[in-house]
Amino acid sequence: MSAKSALNKAIFIPNDERLLAAVQVKRRTKKKIPFLATGGPGDYTTFICLSATNKKPAQVFLTKVKKFEGSSSFVRRSQWTISQLQQVNGIDSVRDCPEFDLIFENGSDQWTAGSAGEKCVFVQILHHTCQRFIPERKPEFINCPSKLLGGNSILTEAADSVSSAVQKASQALNERGERLGRVEEKTGEMMNSAQHFADTAHKVCLSFLFWPVSADSTPVKKLLCCSAAFMWRLHERDTATVTVLFNSKVSSALQGCIYLLINTVKTVIL
Structure with a gap:
């Protein structure tokens, strides 16, 4: 079972939520309050998760989940509503990089994802979700490649691929219909000749x-x-x-x- 599936099953399904996206991260800067630390480096794995409630109208949350070394269970640590998110900083608008920052009303976190690709997918889904579920005062996305915020994005390319496949299938059906029509016409001509x-x-x-x-x-x-x-x-x-x-x-x-x-x-x- 993948980490995303395990997270969804352990944390979100019991709360009648569905997991939209998740990215494994590490902090770029250490906490400045030592007594809140939960352990040394390598003692746990952190995930930033984007989820939505199944009940309408849907509520969307960003949740920090940890999995401690030697344990198979996940622990929910912090949670914010998506409306509390004020800014997403992609760090570099030219090249793909694994670093990103999340700025909330009451604080901020600086993260490094497992890879640039994982970060890009997460930021793109987060942006799409904000556009859909926040009618006003949408969070600001800065220093993010344009492909993540629209235009030739991954989601748009996927939609274009599906549309292209449907168009090709429709064209094939039309061509087949034309061939059948020609066969019927020739059959009619042969019957008339006979x-x-x-x-x-x-x-x-x-x-x-x-x-x-x-x-x-x-x-x-x-x-x-x-x-x-x-x-x-x-x-x-x-x-x-x-x-x-x-x-x-x-x-x-x-x-x-x-x-x-x-x-x-x-x-x-x-």
């Missing part, structure tokens, strides 16, 4: 259906007439007549050719 072919074949059958056929007729004429009669009967689903017609009008010499023609035409008409 219907046109069937209608044309039907007309051809009718044109050859009533040709007189005699023993002296040429093989081609016999083939056309017989095929036309076959297709007409097949179109009328009169399979019994087709069998009789085929056996009576076609000699064995032409049956092979007609069988081939029948298989082709049968697929188209049926």
Whole structure:
């Protein structure tokens, strides 16, 4: 379990709060009141936590929490409402650094975070929370890189990434819809072509259906007439007549050719 998850479970969830951000820190300057000291260096770990109540309207707090060496429990030490925060000093507005100061109505603390990245994330979330929950007299953020206070901030970049992903997904769906539309259009054209072919074949059958056929007729004429009669009967689903017609009008010499023609035409008409 991460330190943030452990903090949230031990300190904030029991008080019906949710942890918004936390940063592990060390003091840059020692306390000037010795009898308030809790131990020597390395005896405990300090966290500055930003939390909000689940009950509406939400209240936001900055809390100092300590975890003593040899203990698995966290101890809440100091707490301020976010409205008591007067100034956040990021120390350097040009480069990222781990140092920052928190100035309250009744005092100030000078901290060094575990890394510049941890401090930047904490300050950015703190600034965003102040803009959201403090309607008037917002705390002043000085000496902070502009990326933490707006513009190309981490949160803005994350939102832009999500927006870009949604836009790409929407574009992909639109392109897929266009492709499906083209496929449907081509399918419709193929169906129309097939219907046109069937209608044309039907007309051809009718044109050859009533040709007189005699023993002296040429093989081609016999083939056309017989095929036309076959297709007409097949179109009328009169399979019994087709069998009789085929056996009576076609000699064995032409049956092979007609069988081939029948298989082709049968697929188209049926």
